[in-house]
Amino acid sequence: MRQSQRRNLIKLGVASAVAAAVPPGAFAQQKKYDPGANDREIKIGNINPYSGPASAYGAIGKAIGAYFDKINAEGGINGRRIKYITLDDGYNPAKTVEMTRKLVEEEEVLLVFQPLGTPPNSAIHKYMNQKRVPQLFVATGATKWGDPKNFPWTMGWQPNYQSEGRIYAAHLLETRPGGKVGILMQNDDYGKDYVKGFKDGLGDKAKAMIVSEVTYEVTDPTVDSQMVTLKASGADVFFNVTTPKFAAQAIKKAAEIGWKPLHYLNSVSNAAGSVMVPAGAENGIGIVSAFYLKDPTDPQWQNSPEYKEWAAWMARYNPQASLKDNFNVYGYTVAQSLVQVLRQAGNDLTRANVMKQAASLDLASPMLLPGIRVKTGPDDFFPIEQEQLARWDGKTWVLFGKIYGK
Amino acid sequence: MEALIQQIFAGLATGGIYASVGLALVMIYQSTHHINFAQGEMAMFSTFIAWALLQAGWPYWGAFLATVAVSFAGGLAIQRIILKPVEKAPVLTNVIVFIGLLVIFNSLAGWIFDHTIKPFPSPFPKSSGAQLISPHDLGSIAVMLVVLVLLYAFLRFTSVGLAMRAAAQNPESARLVGIRVSWMLGLGWGLSAAIGAVAGMMVAPIVYLDPNMMGGILLYGFAAALLGGIDNPWGAVIGGFIVGVLENLLGAYVIGTELKLSVALVLIVTILTVRPNGLFGKTVVTRV
Numbered sequence: 001m002r003q004s005q006r007r008n009l010i011k012l013g014v015a016s017a018v019a020a021a022v023p024p025g026a027f028a029q030q031k032k033y034d035p036g037a038n039d040r041e042i043k044i045g046n047i048n049p050y051s052g053p054a055s056a057y058g059a060i061g062k063a064i065g066a067y068f069d070k071i072n073a074e075g076g077i078n079g080r081r082i083k084y085i086t087l088d089d090g091y092n093p094a095k096t097v098e099m100t101r102k103l104v105e106e107e108e109v110l111l112v113f114q115p116l117g118t119p120p121n122s123a124i125h126k127y128m129n130q131k132r133v134p135q136l137f138v139a140t141g142a143t144k145w146g147d148p149k150n151f152p153w154t155m156g157w158q159p160n161y162q163s164e165g166r167i168y169a170a171h172l173l174e175t176r177p178g179g180k181v182g183i184l185m186q187n188d189d190y191g192k193d194y195v196k197g198f199k200d201g202l203g204d205k206a207k208a209m210i211v212s213e214v215t216y217e218v219t220d221p222t223v224d225s226q227m228v229t230l231k232a233s234g235a236d237v238f239f240n241v242t243t244p245k246f247a248a249q250a251i252k253k254a255a256e257i258g259w260k261p262l263h264y265l266n267s268v269s270n271a272a273g274s275v276m277v278p279a280g281a282e283n284g285i286g287i288v289s290a291f292y293l294k295d296p297t298d299p300q301w302q303n304s305p306e307y308k309e310w311a312a313w314m315a316r317y318n319p320q321a322s323l324k325d326n327f328n329v330y331g332y333t334v335a336q337s338l339v340q341v342l343r344q345a346g347n348d349l350t351r352a353n354v355m356k357q358a359a360s361l362d363l364a365s366p367m368l369l370p371g372i373r374v375k376t377g378p379d380d381f382f383p384i385e386q387e388q389l390a391r392w393d394g395k396t397w398v399l400f401g402k403i404y405g406k
Numbered sequence: 407m408e409a410l411i412q413q414i415f416a417g418l419a420t421g422g423i424y425a426s427v428g429l430a431l432v433m434i435y436q437s438t439h440h441i442n443f444a445q446g447e448m449a450m451f452s453t454f455i456a457w458a459l460l461q462a463g464w465p466y467w468g469a470f471l472a473t474v475a476v477s478f479a480g481g482l483a484i485q486r487i488i489l490k491p492v493e494k495a496p497v498l499t500n501v502i503v504f505i506g507l508l509v510i511f512n513s514l515a516g517w518i519f520d521h522t523i524k525p526f527p528s529p530f531p532k533s534s535g536a537q538l539i540s541p542h543d544l545g546s547i548a549v550m551l552v553v554l555v556l557l558y559a560f561l562r563f564t565s566v567g568l569a570m571r572a573a574a575q576n577p578e579s580a581r582l583v584g585i586r587v588s589w590m591l592g593l594g595w596g597l598s599a600a601i602g603a604v605a606g607m608m609v610a611p612i613v614y615l616d617p618n619m620m621g622g623i624l625l626y627g628f629a630a631a632l633l634g635g636i637d638n639p640w641g642a643v644i645g646g647f648i649v650g651v652l653e654n655l656l657g658a659y660v661i662g663t664e665l666k667l668s669v670a671l672v673l674i675v676t677i678l679t680v681r682p683n684g685l686f687g688k689t690v691v692t693r694v
Contacts (some may be wrong), residue, residue: 053521053618187664215663219622221423221613224416225654226663232409245523245614256540257412278525278614 030347036110037349041081042342044068045103047115052090057116059321060139061086063331064114066318067339077342080349085109091116093123100124104133111136111354113338114157118142118190121154129153134354136341137334137383141268143193146381148359153351155358155381157334157374159405161190161266162197163385164290167404168264169201171288171389172209172237176262180211182235184226184250186242187215194241194266211235216246224253231259238263244275251279251287265289267387271326272297276392285394290387290404293329294367298396306366333367337374337383371403412538413654419543420626421650423612426550426605427620427627428634428642429557430598435636436561437594439574440500444507446620446627448484449602451511452477453610453619454519456603457526466529470607474600481599485592493588515617526610546608550643553604557597557639570594622667626653629670632677635687645684649673 036043048061068082076082085107089095096115103109111134115121118140125144128135129151137157138145141164145156172179183198185191195213199206212233214226223246230238231254238261240250247269254263263286269275270289294301301307310332314323321328342349344357361376361383368374372386386405390397427446434442442448452473459469484507492499530545561567572580573590581587606620613619630649634641649670657666677684 053516055516056521217622217667219625219667221609221623221626222420224420225413225657225666228409228412228416229658229663232412245616248523248614249612274522278523 032348032350032353034110034350034352035108037080039080041083042077042349043083043085043107043109044338045100045107045109045112046084046086047089047096047099047103047112047120048086049091049116049120050088052092054091054117057091057139057327058088059325059327060114060116060331060334063318063321063328064335066321067313067332067335069317070313071339077339078346082342089115089120091120093119096120096123097127100127104128104131109133110349111351113137114139114334116140121145125151125154132351134351134358136354136358137337139334141193142189143197148379148381153355155355155376155383157337157383158330159267159290159292159384159387160197160382161193162200163382163405164267164387165194165197165199166201167290167387167389168239168288169198170404171401172262172264173202173205176237177205179209179237179262180233180235181209181237181239182212182230182233182261183210183214183239184223184230184242185213185215185239186246187217190268191215191241195239198239209237216242218243220246222253223249226250227253227259228257231257236261240265240269242266242269244269244271247275248279251275251284255280255283260286263287267291270397272396273324281394284392287392288389289392289397291390291397291399292369292372292384292387293326293333294369295326295397296329297324310367329367333365336365337361337363369399369403409658410655413658414651415538415543417651417654418547418647419539419612419650420654421630421647422543422547422550423605423609423623423646424626424630424649425643425646426546426553426608427602427623428630428646429550429554429639430601430605431627431631432636432639432642433557433601434594434598435574435631437570437574437597438591440497440504441628441636442598443501443504443624444511445598445602446624447508447511447515448477448481448599449606449609450615450617450620451515452480452599452603453526453606453615454515456607457519457524457610457615460527466527470529473603473607477603478596478600481602482592482596484599485595489591489595490588493591512617519617521616521618523614523616526607526615528611542611546612549604549608553601554639554643557601560597561639566593625667626650626670629673629677631684632674633684635684637688638684638686641684641686644686 046061048058049055050058065084065086068084072081087099089099100112103112113136116139121138121140132153135154137155141158141161143160143162145154183195185195202209212230212235214229216223216226227250240247240263242250247265265287267290276284314328340363341357345353359376359378361374363374369388374383376383386403388399388403389401390399430445431441455476456469456473459472492503528542530541561571569585570590573585573587577587626649630646631642633648634645653666653669656669657663
């Protein structure tokens with residue numbers, strides 16, 4: 001009895017000696033968890049439109065899941081598996097709220113990753129920030145997601161509409177500083193965001209250069225009348241801020257009425273298959289648009305190791321999805337950004353640390369265009385702000401010039 | 407000046423679209439005295455059928471006629487199966503069924519054919535360079551006028567047309583003189599679905615085919631039909647052209663593009679308050 005007590009005392013002494021010898025930094029490695037994380041797994045919530053009018057985007061949610069499958073098969077992140085819970089909101093903001101509450105309150109996820117669309121994200125913006133749950137890398141280009149002062153729990157990912165608008169303005173000032181600009185925009189926040197960035201980019205010259213600005217509503221059957229007005233204004237530069245259907249109409253109508261301006265098309269509508277081909281591939285020759293991801297159909301990438309790695313992942317983990325679909329590149333790349341955030345977070349898997357790590361990224365991703373980096377800081381909640389321009393040659397987009405943006 | 411003329415012609419082209427949808431609305435109103443809110447979605451679905459046939463390698467006019475026939479049968483079937491049970495129910499019940507049909511057709515089309523826009527071929531020659539009005543616009547206006555004449559002749563000069571109008575206006579008396587009122591309603595649905603199919607196939611090359619193709623157009627179609635008089639096919643067509651041109655001219659020169667849609671809504675409200683029978687409609691007097 002006495003002997004064992006003494007032994008215990010010795011043990012205690014040894015223990016405190018060891019404790020004193022351990023450098024203080026190691027205590028940071030002490031495991032800290034918020035709901036949704038433990039020694040074995042990290043729970044990540046996601047909301048995507050798998051049904052309804054925007055269901056084409058559902059491919060993104062599936063691709064993200066397929067990428068996490070790959071990470072899990074390779075041993076997870078710092079030894080923890082990712083448990084990915086993805087729900088369908090049908091692009092209906094009311095349902096987004098319901099699904100988000102389910103993820104946060106019932107499933108108790110560590111964070112909500114990549115909810116898709118501006119209206120759905122707007123609907124949960126305040127809720128996520130009140131609950132202090134990360135609304136991380138939202139899938140929309142609205143500029144309002146980069147507001148760390150007022151909304152420290154929300155962060156975008158893709159280039160925002162304003163920075164893209166500034167890129168077109170920069171190119172315009174370089175190539176046609178005396179141009180007369182006509183703008184067609186959707187009459188909502190998305191359209192206004194783009195036009196604001198474009199005008200900011202033109203600076204003092206905006207007033208003199210923009211000769212006509214017309215809008216359309218999503219309920220308008222066509223934008224024919226607007227195109228006639230723009231042509232009549234004498235504009236020789238066209239900034240086209242439209243969603244796919246109206247973009248195709250505008251491209252076709254411009255050709256029909258014989259208007260051949262320097263045509264900037266917002267990246268929202270630069271998919272070859274769903275806009276450029278329906279518009280009539282030859283009608284769009286010369287159109288300029290901005291890109292940040294590698295186009296999987298572009299032959300210049302198809303022999304690169306990055307493309308081959310992506311294609312191998314597709315074949316193994318996402319075999320039903322199309323190798324031509326850009327959304328699979330998008331999902332793959334955005335999932336890589338999150339994996340990096342979680343790796344950096346180490347054993348401190350609190351929601352606060354997730355946001356802290358998300359705000360200290362500087363990473364290149366294999367399927368981002370060469371030279372473009374995912375960069376954030378405590379005051380910079382805009383991960384991707386660089387893009388490169390490409391010109392439609394009648395068959396495909398051909399990249400040219402430098403990388404714009406910071 | 408050139409811009410003004412172009413605006414007018416662009417207005418006529420879209421007016422033709424509104425007119426063809428307005429015609430289908432007049433048709434259903436003539437035969438049932440209801441306004442079918444699912445008219446646009448049915449037309450859209452018919453157009454998808456045509457698209458699927460074309461994808462399968464059918465020639466254009468073959469697919470066109472087959473689609474019109476299938477749509478006629480489909481419209482008839484909808485009336486027989488879904489609307490017959492609520493034939494005698496209050497108007498509101500019918501309206502709810504119409505809205506249900508709208509949602510069903512929209513979701514079905516999205517589920518089967520997905521939501522990406524699809525180019526739809528035009529049977530008319532391609533436009534060559536800058537023109538005031540494209541061959542397709544002209545062609546579709548011509549097709550619509552042919553449909554109008556056929557419809558007018560049918561309602562005015564055939565005994566079935568007469569029976570149909572009677573069944574809609576006074577079902578009890580019609581039944582007493584031996585008209586099979588219920589089948590007349592079915593026939594009306596079939597015909598309006600067929601007209602809708604023609605409208606859809608003429609509209610799709612201009613606005614691109616997707617499940618939401620007819621959403622906004624139906625609203626303008628209502629304005630057109632109400633402006634001309636909901637019981638008058640000619641009125642609906644003229645109403646369509648007026649709405650199309652008015653909307654463009656006001657949008658381009660007076661109120662700006664932000665308020666373009668409001669033109670249609672203001673028109674609907676104004677007509678309903680000032681002249682409920684429309685420009686060319688008949689005033690119905692009911693003897694008590």
